[in-house]
Amino acid sequence: MNRPARPPKPLRGARRPFGAVDYTLAKRALLREFRTGLLSRLDVCDAHPELLRAAKYVGHRTDKTCPVCGKEDLRLLAYVYADDLRADNGRVWELSEALNVAAAHRGGACYVVEVCTRCHWNHLSQAYTARQAAAGGTR
Numbered sequence: 830m831n832r833p834a835r836p837p838k839p840l841r842g843a844r845r846p847f848g849a850v851d852y853t854l855a856k857r858a859l860l861r862e863f864r865t866g867l868l869s870r871l872d873v874c875d876a877h878p879e880l881l882r883a884a885k886y887v888g889h890r891t892d893k894t895c896p897v898c899g900k901e902d903l904r905l906l907a908y909v910y911a912d913d914l915r916a917d918n919g920r921v922w923e924l925s926e927a928l929n930v931a932a933a934h935r936g937g938a939c940y941v942v943e944v945c946t947r948c949h950w951n952h953l954s955q956a957y958t959a960r961q962a963a964a965g966g967t968r
Contacts, residue, residue, distance in 0.1 A: 847928070848958040856952050860896055873897060876944055876951040880906070884944035889924045891943075901947035905954065912936035932959045 862868045874897060876884075888904030895901050907927035910919055911934030922930055924941070931937035937959035944951045 847932070848960060850956045852953050852955065856896075856954075859952070863897070870897065870948070874945075874949040876949040880942070880944060880951055881946055881949060883921050885946050887921050887923075888944060888946075893943075895945035895948060895950050897950040898945060898948035901945050903943045903945055903950075906942045906944060908940045908942065910936075910938045910940075911959075928957060931957060934959070 859868070859873060863870070863873045883906055884904040888906050891903045891905055893903045895903055905924060907922050907924050908919060909917070909922050909927050909930045911931060913934050913936075914930075917930075922939075927939045927941075931939040939957040940953060941955040941957075942951060943954045
């Protein structure tokens with residue numbers, strides 16, 4: 830009985846399509862400063878009106894509660910930037926397609942922001958940078 834060959838595991842240091850940065854530690858530090866009184870609620874709940882509007886109408890609902898007010902589900906927004914996006918540069922995309930758009934364009938980057946529409950908490954959650962465009966162009 831012949832078993833199908835397994836694909837090899839990527840080698841340590843092998844190139845992946847995206848570089849990723851997770852901002853969880855920065856978020857924890859900010860929330861710790863808020864909870865100990867070093868920062869006020871006005872310091873951490875300062876979302877721009879356009880960010881709140883985008884979160885309300887385009888944001889992806891999550892199962893997580895807001896770390897500040899605890900009453901509203903967080904929403905996630907994905908902003909995509911790339912050298913050749915032109916008019917679409919910096920606009921909000923659906924989470925499901927944001928990484929694909931970033932990967933398809935030279936210099937593509939996707940930033941995921943969490944936003945609470947109730948207390949105006951917002952924080953950069955993750956950032957992804959495409960290492961090369963899907964069309965074969967290198968950066």
